[in-house]
Amino acid sequence: MTSTKPPPLASPASAPAAALHGGTSDPRTLILRNLRQSGIYIAFVVIVALFAFLTDGVLLSPGNITNIVLQYSYILVLAIGMVIVIIAGHIDLSVGSVVALTGAVSAVLVIQQGFPWWIGVAAALAVGVAVGAWHGFWVAYVGMPAFIVTLAGMLLFRGLTLQVLDNISLSPFPSEYQKVASGFLNGLLGGQGYDAFTLFIAAFAVIGYAISVFRTRLARIRYQQSVESFPLFVTRVLLVGAVVMYFAWQLANARGLPIVLIILAVLVIAYGLMTRSTVFGRQIYAIGGNLSAATLSGVKVRKVNFWIFVNMGLLAGVAGVIYSSRSNGAQPAAGNMFELDAIAAAFIGGAAVAGGVGTVVGAMVGGLIMAVMSNGMQLMGIDQSTQSVVKGLVLLLAVAFDIYNKRRAGATR
Template identity: 50%
Template sequence: MNNFKQLITNNIRKFGMIVALVGIVVIFQILTQGILLTPLNITNIIMQNSYVIILAIGMVLVIITGEIDLSVGSVAAFVGAIAGTLMITWELPVIPSIIISLLVGAVIGAWQGFWVAYVKVPAFIVTLAGMLLFRGLTMVVLNGRTLAPFPSNFRIMSSEFMPDLLNGGSYNMMAIIIGIFAIIVYVYSEFRARKIKAAFNQTELSYSLFLTKVILISVLIGLFTERLAVYAGIPYILMILVALIAGYTFFMSKTIPGRHVYAVGGNEKAARLSGVKSQKIKFWIYVNMGVLAALAGLVFSGRLNAATPQAGNLFELDAIAATVIGGASLTGGVGTAIGALIGALIMGVLNNGMSLLGVGIDWQQAIKGLVLLGAVAFDIINKKRNG
């Protein structure tokens, strides 16, 4: 019991957001009379919030360094307009158009990163200017019109499902196999990580708590996979999200540049004295954010099947809210990709659940505002308690 209490105390931010997500799911599952967790609705939640998750993954790195990016919604809209022009107006092939669009995002990120990292203009001002600039350029590129439709093979990544090569009938067997593989990979990685920590005599969970955690998460993966298999299988966008989360989690926890990101956010002056090139770190963080904003713009445009001047409206607030709710601290130095995912899911389930209940968009915005305020207040109170 003492071990369990210590675990909760040391990870109160992480456990708080997980409990919040589970609680919100249970409440809306009851209020919607079971509609929330139907296979169709789970798939809708994934697809409808995919762009927020992508933006939140990039935003968490920006916020960890103690900076902010208010331009991601406008950048996503601008890149969507570029993609629409390339594929619909100029009729270029899909793959080159996607590559060009991502490169445009990287250039935009480099532009903003230069001003923030090297010229020392506050990130709030740089990205606010970027928000206005790229919103205006979106209207210029589209000339105030909506471009549609995109080629069918472009929409695959945002709206289509992996085919069931095994023809499982009422169950998508490809999804079941992928789910089993995911459980095996997860269990192996957990036991391997525990073995490595034990070799260095690091404090670890008791074996019973560790085993309980592994079993519980494995069961959740299995149930989630079963829900997808009953409907249409695994969406391509889900595989993209899993790859991004796994890649960024590895980068942030297992690589030297990833640890440098935390060092810059924790104490930039101390990091510089330790040999960390803080300007270079911030520059590349914004390049990364530009690429992910471009990817989010492509995903959103593909799902909408159109490039529109109104795209990306308030995306930046959704991304920041998801990141903060997911445990990132606006003062820097704290945050994870998994936390950003959970924060985005909390926002997504709130939106979806309230929509199913017929709650108006006005009350939805008000409730999300209160949730964001509560998350920040929780972070501040927790810091004071531990400080």
């Protein structure tokens, strides 16, 4: 009679070691996982380097980097809300029309009726929240698909914009309102030919980012979740830090720190923490990943879906204020095609078509890729039709890459 010993249990120390390399020793699997987690950052650096070369360095000039921030900030704000909507398995086609409507309401109050500028801002945000609640009601409590509800909203709120503005443009806003999107903070800490305050804020942000991602990595290792290899992790952090500090140096040598960039940074930090570290954030991922399982687990799906669209409406209101401030007025055609840019930013940044996957930071990187491509092609004198073709191909390739990764992941299990 032979006795068989049970297989030895994995020690606690060995689990983190395996998780450190993604929970597997297969090099091909490691490469695929690392590419999915860090490929967007590599792509961003490559695209920046390419257009910097094609534009003879003009792309990375201090003035042009400042212009990129000012010109595309409202798209990045929309991308924050859109990636949350997409993670939950929905879509919002109305955000461009909501940007136009909120800007129109603000313009009527401030320009036509003479209210203080902050009344216009508050009214725009309130209208955005009301629109989000309207969409959330039909999606969450009536059960209509978000695609249909927001498609109807795109038409409805564009029509309301025309009625609010009476088919005319309104301008100009007072100087205080214009500073929301065109103002700068500089000279607070001095500097010899540059703004030291901008560099200080950037360094603080890089340190905070490094601490945050390191803590996230440790938490994933504790729960034996797959993570990228440590050398690649360090490389990513150093690369992000270098890009941010270079970006800040260029801003410091131009006009200083844009106010709109501060607004955007606050939103990114707040929503990044919300999606990663709160119950509501985890419920969003649960709904998008497996709706039936989320329901059986006690997630109040209707309530979460409702607040997802309220949040999207709020951020559309913020984008409406920024865009109307940037353009110094409100136009009936404002916000045209903004929803497609926001959706593209989310998908290029790693959001999955089926939901359950995506990050706020990834959406920001995806939005910056779109911004750099648009700005670079404009500097090169490429016509608008060709720019649309290139953007469409990039979006198609990003979604194809996501599908390819999912198939490979399924094949290696």
